[in-house]
Amino acid sequence: MATVGFRIRTKNKNYVFIKIYLYAPKSKRLETSTAIKVYSKSWNKNLQQINYEAPNSEKNNQKLFELKNFVLNKLTNDPESNLDLSWLKLAVNEFNGGQIFKEENTVIFQSKLWIKNNSLRLKPNTIKFYYVFIKVIIEFEKDVNQKLLFETLNLDLLEKFKNWLLNEKKYSINYSNGIIKGLKTISKEVLKREIKVNQQVFYLSCFKNDGSKKIINLISISEFEKIKYLEIESKSVLNSKKWILIGYSIGQRVSDLLELTIDNIRQANNMGLYVDINQKKTGKFVTVGIVDKIVIDIILNSFPYKISNSKFNQDIKKIAELSEINQIVEGYKYDGSKKRSYLGQFPKYQLLSSHDLRRSFATNHYGKIPTPILMKLTGHSRESTFLEYVGKNENMDTYADILMDVLSKNNNKY
Numbered sequence: 001m002a003t004v005g006f007r008i009r010t011k012n013k014n015y016v017f018i019k020i021y022l023y024a025p026k027s028k029r030l031e032t033s034t035a036i037k038v039y040s041k042s043w044n045k046n047l048q049q050i051n052y053e054a055p056n057s058e059k060n061n062q063k064l065f066e067l068k069n070f071v072l073n074k075l076t077n078d079p080e081s082n083l084d085l086s087w088l089k090l091a092v093n094e095f096n097g098g099q100i101f102k103e104e105n106t107v108i109f110q111s112k113l114w115i116k117n118n119s120l121r122l123k124p125n126t127i128k129f130y131y132v133f134i135k136v137i138i139e140f141e142k143d144v145n146q147k148l149l150f151e152t153l154n155l156d157l158l159e160k161f162k163n164w165l166l167n168e169k170k171y172s173i174n175y176s177n178g179i180i181k182g183l184k185t186i187s188k189e190v191l192k193r194e195i196k197v198n199q200q201v202f203y204l205s206c207f208k209n210d211g212s213k214k215i216i217n218l219i220s221i222s223e224f225e226k227i228k229y230l231e232i233e234s235k236s237v238l239n240s241k242k243w244i245l246i247g248y249s250i251g252q253r254v255s256d257l258l259e260l261t262i263d264n265i266r267q268a269n270n271m272g273l274y275v276d277i278n279q280k281k282t283g284k285f286v287t288v289g290i291v292d293k294i295v296i297d298i299i300l301n302s303f304p305y306k307i308s309n310s311k312f313n314q315d316i317k318k319i320a321e322l323s324e325i326n327q328i329v330e331g332y333k334y335d336g337s338k339k340r341s342y343l344g345q346f347p348k349y350q351l352l353s354s355h356d357l358r359r360s361f362a363t364n365h366y367g368k369i370p371t372p373i374l375m376k377l378t379g380h381s382r383e384s385t386f387l388e389y390v391g392k393n394e395n396m397d398t399y400a401d402i403l404m405d406v407l408s409k410n411n412n413k414y
Contacts, residue, residue: 001025002075004068006048008040015039020067022088024075028145030088034067035096036060070095086147107137107148107183110190125281133182140164150190150197153183158204166207172341177206215343216391217331217351219320219360224248226323228294240315242304244357249295250288251361251378254309254354255280262303273299282379313353320349363390 003023008016018038021031042054049064050057071091074081081087103109111134115127140161141147148157161183165176187201219227228245232238247257256277266274272291279286290296298304307315331351332341362378371383380386 002072004071006034006064006068007045008038008043018043018064020071020088020092022071022083024083027083030083030085030145032085032089032092034064034092036063067092067095084141084145084147086149086152089146089152090149105149105151105195107150107153107186108134108141110150110195111137111186114186114189123281129178130182133179136165136179137183139169143168150187150195150201153187153198153201155200155203158201162204162207173207180204180206215331216359216363217329217348217356218363219248219325219352219356221364223320223323223325224360226325227319230319230323232319232322236307236311237315237318239304240307240312241319242298242302243307243312244316244319245292245295245298246304247354247357248360249290249292250275250277251358251365251374252277252288253279253281253358253379254312257354257357258306258309258312262299265299272296279379282381284379286377286379288377309354316352316354316356317349320352321347323349325349325352359389362386366390366392 002025005021007019007021009019015037017033018036019031020034021029023029038050038060039054042051042057044051049061052058071088074091075083104113111130115122115130119127137148143164144160146157162176162180165171165179166173171179184201184204187197191197227241230241232241243257246260247254250257256279259280260275260277264276266276268274268289270291272289273296275288275290277286277288278284290299326347326349328345329348329351330343330345331348332343333346333351334341358378362374365374371386375381375383375386378386378389380389
């Protein structure tokens with residue numbers, strides 16, 4: 001049998017909101033504001049009502065009585081309701097003439113609907129992100145015992161959500177900001193369908209990066225040479241080594257690398273090879289050239305068979321260890337049990353992954369190959385993003401040097 005009652009926070013001696021609470025079997029205590037204010041000294045704790053000498057006491061006590069019956073009737077009429085804080089808030093809101101609870105007004109429902117309606121135009125990684133986003137929202141709802149509805153996304157709840165992401169779940173700043181941006185994106189889409197959205201969600205700010213140095217671990221040219229000449233007996237590990245050599249040579253995302261077949265290969269005029277790639281993330285077609293004789297021999301005579309990214313990442317660490325790439329370095333190591341990375345000092349081979357092949361290609365060739373060409377090959381559209389990716393700052397002197405070189409060569413023409 002459910003119990004409904006009222007209380008105030010007596011520590012506050014000024015005007016306070018009267019709270020309605022709900023006890024129900026197999027449910028936590030639920031409590032929210034009634035939107036009725038009372039002077040704390042005018043509240044009768046035992047009778048759970050306003051003393052009659054207070055202004056508007058009769059009117060407000062009648063409203064409390066009607067609200068209590070309204071909530072109890074909703075429970076009686078819908079005993080299968082999922083009782084959480086959202087249910088109680090919406091019951092009070094409905095009593096006060098607000099929006100009636102509908103499943104389609106929840107963040108979860110609209111997020112799933114948005115994915116379904118846009119599955120043909122969204123990139124696979126975007127769809128994957130929003131499924132992760134939904135899981136994060138569901139976990140938060142369980143922790144706060146409340147469904148997220150667009151109408152109730154006020155700043156208090158949103159700040160609680162931000163704090164939960166960073167301080168309770170210990171997600172990184174970048175990951176947390178991605179979830180926040182996802183919530184704002186879904187909220188904008190929902191507005192188009194004329195669903196009421198609390199505008200405060202659009203004022204929710206992302207976390208500012210603390211400016212700490214970004215840690216990048218790469219495979220150096222000398223380390224690549226170690227891997228290239230490493231003798232391996234295991235056929236499966238040898239297969240992964242071939243993928244490492246190809247990946248390091250073409251600088252593509254692992255999702256594009258492991259999809260390559262011999263059909264992507266063309267003979268170049270200079271005895272090298274062309275590798276034609278349709279980049280999944282950008283949708284762009286690029287062609288990368290290979291001149292390394294050992295890599296060319298692998299491609300033409302013993303092209304590696306397909307493997308999963310997880311298998312590839314395991315073997316990269318194993319091959320790097322066998323190649324004695326074991327100096328102690330600072331970096332983030334992924335903890336599978338906790339599903340997040342943590343900072344520490346580790347042997348370098350433990351930190352290497354398939355993604356480092358593309359970054360190593362870009363970084364090791366930076367300054368040797370014109371930046372626009374590198375950006376074209378790696379799929380970066382903005383130079384600022386590319387420079388951050390390779391851990392470089394924009395060198396303004398370079399642009400000045402180019403200008404002076406052009407002016408000096410053409411000095412006689414002006």
